Amino acid sequence: MFVETIKLSKPLPKLGGNRIPKQTKAKPRFFFFWVISETKMGRRVQTQQQEDQETISKNCNGVPTMPVLTPYKMGKFNLSHRMVMPPMTRQRSYNNIPQPHAALYYSQRTTKGGLLITEATVISEAARGYKDTPGIWSKEQVEAWKPIVDAVHAKGGIFFCQLWHVGRASTYEYQPNGQAPISSTSKQLMPQVQANAAEPAKFSPPRRLRTDEIPQIFNQYRLAARNAMEAGKFLSPFKLHKTQINITGFDGVELHGAHGYLLDQFMKDHINDRTDQYGGSLENRCRFALEVVEAVANEIGADRVGIRLSPFANYLDSGDSNPTALGVCMAESLNKYGILYCHMVEPRMKLAEESFETSESLLPMRKAFKGTFIVAGGYDKEDGNKAVAENRTDLVSFGRLFLANPDLPRRFDLNAPLTKHNRSTYCLIDPVVGYTDYPFLQDTA
Numbered sequence: 001m002f003v004e005t006i007k008l009s010k011p012l013p014k015l016g017g018n019r020i021p022k023q024t025k026a027k028p029r030f031f032f033f034w035v036i037s038e039t040k041m042g043r044r045v046q047t048q049q050q051e052d053q054e055t056i057s058k059n060c061n062g063v064p065t066m067p068v069l070t071p072y073k074m075g076k077f078n079l080s081h082r083m084v085m086p087p088m089t090r091q092r093s094y095n096n097i098p099q100p101h102a103a104l105y106y107s108q109r110t111t112k113g114g115l116l117i118t119e120a121t122v123i124s125e126a127a128r129g130y131k132d133t134p135g136i137w138s139k140e141q142v143e144a145w146k147p148i149v150d151a152v153h154a155k156g157g158i159f160f161c162q163l164w165h166v167g168r169a170s171t172y173e174y175q176p177n178g179q180a181p182i183s184s185t186s187k188q189l190m191p192q193v194q195a196n197a198a199e200p201a202k203f204s205p206p207r208r209l210r211t212d213e214i215p216q217i218f219n220q221y222r223l224a225a226r227n228a229m230e231a232g233k234f235l236s237p238f239k240l241h242k243t244q245i246n247i248t249g250f251d252g253v254e255l256h257g258a259h260g261y262l263l264d265q266f267m268k269d270h271i272n273d274r275t276d277q278y279g280g281s282l283e284n285r286c287r288f289a290l291e292v293v294e295a296v297a298n299e300i301g302a303d304r305v306g307i308r309l310s311p312f313a314n315y316l317d318s319g320d321s322n323p324t325a326l327g328v329c330m331a332e333s334l335n336k337y338g339i340l341y342c343h344m345v346e347p348r349m350k351l352a353e354e355s356f357e358t359s360e361s362l363l364p365m366r367k368a369f370k371g372t373f374i375v376a377g378g379y380d381k382e383d384g385n386k387a388v389a390e391n392r393t394d395l396v397s398f399g400r401l402f403l404a405n406p407d408l409p410r411r412f413d414l415n416a417p418l419t420k421h422n423r424s425t426y427c428l429i430d431p432v433v434g435y436t437d438y439p440f441l442q443d444t445a
């Protein structure tokens, strides 16, 4: 998802394998509200696959000892626990091609029967706004996803791909032929001030999509979803678990409808100033996202489609005058399509990493949505267990905790200490540092 402002003086060479571009000097990469700078911290190699992640403590009746570690049936997927690894952009997919190091990264965080969602993955060339984020529109990208999908499946994980179009959060240089980025509006996204960053992130003025162009965007989503189903189809070198339902590509897709990107740019009334059937009333503003849902569900089946929403978040100037009404409208309308899950960001996460006290709640949306509900944003073990125990959600996302603790379910189970994430390494170009070198439990002893 996030803002990346740095421009390389010359384009990166086309890369294959696990190679990274040589850098003579550390180059800071700014990502959303965080300042990311290259450091030499961290141990370099952490390749141990943790076989024992699957063992979860049970009481004398064979019941797991904490709510987030209890099994859950999400549609046709049998989840062995309720801890989700949510999408996290890591900007290590050079030239938008997923790289082999991602196979290790995701497989490290895989448990048998655990749900993982990829980092935001762009659906077309024009959908890009940040450097080195993975794509899924070309054959080369689809091929490159295969070993990554297979590595997760080999450990019994359930793997969804988050589909992303940044809309106006882009610049001319990411657009084919230097054209204007598209959006619901022609209002330019103002430069985003970022903590500790020397300069705010800047965006090019967008072009308001004409009504007759909108179906083209639905087609891009459909194609990306189809590609996600294909990833891994022709190459499956690992022995797959019997429990795996879809042994070919991703198990499903999550539509990125959060954080001020394209779908959110249509939903939120601080941005959408259209006068056609995609603007104005709440119902009209939800129409674009819902038609994307419909197109993708028709393409790959509603039982493989989830959506992420953040009605309360203000990222990228994406406020709304009545976020509860928006969230409920979306939750209720989604029922019509029978999609698998709705992944909602907590109201307290108005900004990226800061948690704010608020009386607002996701409960009305939880009650309105009939599929699987996933909550995200600021959850720790205690909070997550409480949310499941009180039936405020079915599943809980743990973002930064998974980022820094590849064996997170095991650590919860054993009440083991957690490694703290290092935000300065979130989006390094390095394929190891801050990525696959976070320690497993026995390494910390």
Ligand SMILES: Cc1cc2nc3c(=O)[nH]c(=O)nc-3n(C[C@H](O)[C@H](O)[C@H](O)COP(=O)(O)O)c2cc1C
Pocket: 001, 002, 086, 087, 088, 089, 090, 119, 120, 162, 256, 258, 259, 308, 345, 349, 376, 377, 378, 379, 397, 398, 399, 400, 401, 426
């Ligand atoms: C490094 C990083 C990258 C992220 N990238 C994405 C992304 O690509 N898509 C998305 O929907 N959310 C993204 N997020 C938001 C997380 O999915 C999650 O909602 C957020 O970290 C709050 O949850 P947490 O408190 O458990 O970390 C990102 C967060 C972080 C820390």
